Amino acid sequence: MATLTPEAPEAPRSTSGRHPVPPRPAPHPHVVATWAIFIGLLAMCVWSAYDLGINPVTIFERLANGVDFLSRLVPPEFPEPGRLIELTLTTLAIVFLATLFSVVTSVPIAIFAAVNTTTGMVSRQTARIIMIFCRAAPDLVFAIILIRVFGPANGALIGIIAMGLSSIGMVGKLLADNIEDVNRGPSEAIQAAGGARWQWIHSTVIPQILPQIIAHGLHRMDINLRNSVLLGFVGVPGIGAALSTAMNTRQWQLVMGLAIIITVLCIFMELLSGAIRTQLMGRDGSGRRRGILGVIDRIAHNNWVTAPTETHQVQRTRNGAVRTSPQWDAGRIQRFFGWLVLIGLVVAAVWDIQINWQVLTNTVTNFPEVVSRFFPPDGRGLYWDRFFPALVETVQIGFASLLLGLFIALPIGAMAARNVAPTPGIAKFFRIVIVVCRAFPELVLAIILVVILGFNATAGVLALAFGSIGLLSKLVADSLEESDTRVQDAVRASGANRLQTFFAATVRQTAPATIAHILYQLDVNIRAATLLGVLGLGIGFDLLEASTRNRYDILSLIILNILAVVVVLELISMYVRKVVR
Amino acid sequence: NGDNGDNGDNSDDNGNGGDASSLPDLREEYGGDDWPTELQFVSIPSEDQVELAVQYEVLIEMFEEALDVTIESDEVTAYAAAIEALGAGTADIANFGPFSYVVAADTAGAQSVAVAVSEQDEEPSYVSYLVTLSDNDEINGIEDVAGKTVCFVDEVSTSGRLYPLAGLMDAGVLPQGEEGVENEEEYIDPYLAGAHDNSVLAVLDGTCDAGFAYDNIVDEQMIAAGDLEEGQVKVVWESEDIPSSPFAASGNLPDDMIEAMREILIDYLNVEWLAENGYCEDTDTETGDCRHLVPTNDWGYTEATDSVFDGIRAVCEVTQATACEG
Amino acid sequence: MAQSMMATDASFTSSEERSIQLRNVTKQFGEVTALNDINIDFAPQKINVLLGLSGSGKSTLLRHINGLHKPTSGEVVTLGTEVHRAGARKLRMLRREVGMIFQHFHLVESMSVLENVCTGKLGSLGGPRLGLFMYPKEVKEQAMEQLARVGLADKAFNRADALSGGQMQRVAIARALIQEPKVLLADEPVAALDPVSSATVMNLIGKIAKEDNLTVVCSLHQVELALEFSDRIIGLRGGELVMDRDASTLSLKEAHEIYSAVAVVTDEEIEQQVPELAGITTEQQS
């Protein structure tokens, strides 16, 4: 400890030899396992890309050849206005009802799944299994099964339930996490006041997660809007169905037009949900509310809302009764109209999709019989020659597109984060790029690419890689922006420059979140890869074929295979996320 | 090749079990030095296909051997993409549905090579049915569907949309307008079911009063799958013969190469030749094992010049369906 | 019930005289002994303050009184209810009569102040409520009244998170008062507040305790506040009762002794945490 003597503070400390860096302790087995998983996944990505023959040079060559085809996409052609409105309304109604359905069912499931609100081990595990199952099965799978149950007449209903079910997985999971993160103090306070379980859940947990419920709903609505395009290919009405027809009849200009409409709708939805979310999150720095609420606030402030100011007198209404309901200020007006609009939308949407009740009752009675036909699953001798290789190809497409997507998405995500981009203008520009990429339907892109690049996995891989720009860059940008800037401050205060601070503080802070996002993207890509079946790629092709040819046993075998893959992946990423925090 | 497992030893009617040399070297015969050596083949599940998996192995094997090429093979469902690919040169040969062939021929320069037939001298065709519930007394012919809900398959189905439309016009249910089908909704309540079996299912559950579907789905497939019981529906109308699915090649290929392909399909790829050369034993087109080697489970292929498909062009002309536009 | 209490300990008297009794209460959390053989009675209508360092067991003791914790061994009787063996229903009945406030207020921040106060009444209402409109009018009127008492009638319809810390704590007090409790438990009610708000809140608790004849058990860190507002001061250290004094008999000088006895850190404790510090200093001196 000689170095600590006041007489020799300048003594070169590192030469004292007293403090060599001790050997790094052996890492925890979980950490080793996680690294093994990472390396395994990376190897899988590289092998997939290699095995699928992804070759940047040929891609560029062929893209150059595709210019001729691209010229046939312009000018875009749009359906006549009446038809366009009809299609748009149908799509929006289906998407809205699907989202509402999923949110309403997710809340109780999430309550059972969250450790602080569940009623016991059994209900918790049941809820979690339901969520994992719903997450694992792509909505296309639900739609294919449901079309057998409800018959083709109720395409809209099929779309609603299929998208609703597959949304439960994600929304329920997020809500369960939110419930577990909720401040437990208020719940305890109500328990201490003698409140029973359902009382404190209702009065403290739900109000606390209400903004998240709405935010997740809006977010999921975004996703469902995109997915509805795909469901159009199996008979769910709306823009997706129109796109499918246009594509089959090779009216490429119309395809382009519809793709533009979907893109615009998605951007619109994104803006709308962004706006609603900021409204929910409340006031800006100056304490004034933004947007329309701010206007209402200001009007209210000047005129007709008289908030009592006497702090020790019970508030009374004009006729002398104790006031027990809030004055009509901006907040109450918002809540009131919020509910009114919601109810109005539900009514309008239900009316718009025109459920064929008579057919529905006819078909629902068939339900057990239809379901029984799916069992037992049987590959009819084609499994190893046909379905298994197709499954492998699907998984490969997922991995290869992740690899490709990472190269594109991570830098874009970093540039879109306000606290990383060199100038706010650049951040804004990349934000817009992300929004547009997010909105453009992958499927349309995949079809265009298939034509240009030919019938191989490259087209699918490129399309999915493009899709990850939309999702992954956004998540990465968000988590960068959410990083604790005070830590950056601390590193900066020691004289580190911009780049050093970025890597030492920002990247390291967000690394766990980024890894989680990457795993999530892998999940998304593999599920999306099954949907490329409409183009004849991978296992999804067999899924559709088995469906159109009424091979229920094969259908269920394929579905089980897809579920197995996604669940295994889910378990891996759950494990990794738990270790990497 | 010739390792078709189950034949082997007791081949009594032909001695030279599975001998590859029985196929001529057509590349040399035709002097096809300029032929491409790699071909991209796309197969589209055709409407009238029964089996889930179509076995193209033998066909591809024979092509590769006789033409001295390597063939890359892919399956797709979106045949719009297949047509585009043929036009763009990213695909060379394909099997098409009859209708999509017409579009491919008229817009992407595809050429018909041959058509599958189920008997040696049979016409290469099938028909579309109009079915309704057996106990439906109101509908006994196509003319009775006026004002009723009618199920079609989809916009682009040959047997599930185009021929039915033509039939409805013929019967006077729909008027023959300048622009083909006009104001269809005023005369019937059309419903696109999405698939042939969906069309029949919709009839069963009452969504539609009557529905169109091709013959085999009603006669065999749905009964086999348990979706339909015999006698549940009655057939009240049959369409004209619809040409079967042709095997087509890109017009960019050398003519003599297409000719050589035609020779393979017509002269060699049929149950008789396959049995003679030891690929299989039983030539019966209903039950034999040879039929499995012909991609469409038929007897083999027969000549189909482009004009065979004029029937479809005529229907397109009559109906002016959007699907026919290039 | 009174009989069974008698049976266990002869010194137990009727709940009129001693509203809260703890007998040989020990609480283990895994290996940690949070309370070690605590015996204490709280007389009705008095203000009792628990003093002690962080981790000394103040919160744990308070939470035994209304059954949020059950003792590992020993007995707790509150208002005549045997908390240590009460079932869920019985506990809920007891808790209706025991108000509790917390260091961090534990309000639902996105809810209006009025509704937050109403939730205090849930123990006596059947069924879950999902919004202000689902509470009976009487409850809402009572809530208004309590808000007026704590001087926040004008904020009734504000969101709880629009309030300052002191105001939030006053809302929490109103939420406890709407239960019309006989006992008020307060777990460091002013630890998160600035000096101004602390004084306000402690003033308010004292005033209301007098007006409503409440038995108050309150944990505090600040000795000055304890002296000013309590009838009795109880010191805890490492889960043991180390002091129990009548506040009125204490001089300011004695108060400082209390403080050092209970809350000031000893050198050993510091060294325990950073053993090297001591070592280094010694070396230097040598």
Place this chain on the structure above:
Amino acid sequence: MAQSMMATDASFTSSEERSIQLRNVTKQFGEVTALNDINIDFAPQKINVLLGLSGSGKSTLLRHINGLHKPTSGEVVTLGTEVHRAGARKLRMLRREVGMIFQHFHLVESMSVLENVCTGKLGSLGGPRLGLFMYPKEVKEQAMEQLARVGLADKAFNRADALSGGQMQRVAIARALIQEPKVLLADEPVAALDPVSSATVMNLIGKIAKEDNLTVVCSLHQVELALEFSDRIIGLRGGELVMDRDASTLSLKEAHEIYSAVAVVTDEEIEQQVPELAGITTEQQS
């Protein structure tokens, strides 16, 4: 540079004598005046404590010293660098010599303790580092040494978030020390800690300041700690300098005066916040 300082104020002397000088520093955040015409010099190798209520401008003042904030008007000179007009490069050069620790430690929680300490050296290293292995061996050895000084050598490979608050703050101190600073800024270094950890951390800062001849500027809430550890006590209130005393000349009695001058709440302030309280009490009495 020295010339320009002279030009602005004759009392500015060489940086040897006064390591930090603030002249007429005013800082506005929008409408809020966080600092109002502050003039102060900090002599080298002394421990200075800033006392003041929340919002009085302590953090703002500290952050002016190393240029994390720039004054709206006025001049700041630290170790001879004119902070108020320094460019990015110059500021980085300065910051290498000025260590800073924060109330909430601001460690990268997912990183190992050792790597966290190493990041303190980034200012003198070129290029970004993405992992412990990217730091030179000497830096890692230095880091180990500093960790040993703060008594955490055994935790070098723990994740930062596996530590207690007091330990995290000691890691933050080690991170500041590895810079071999001349000035150490500490913004409420113990406000988030319990009394035992607070004492440990303040002890450590005092000891290290002596050993390394550091100039320390530290903001605190607790007057006792301030008295014990500082050479000089500076009081801030609403962005204005309200007191500046030599700590060694202060008696315990005077210390309480300081406390009331700076941090204790006046009765007016209480009544301002809750005017009703007074009113009600009167009503009751009447």
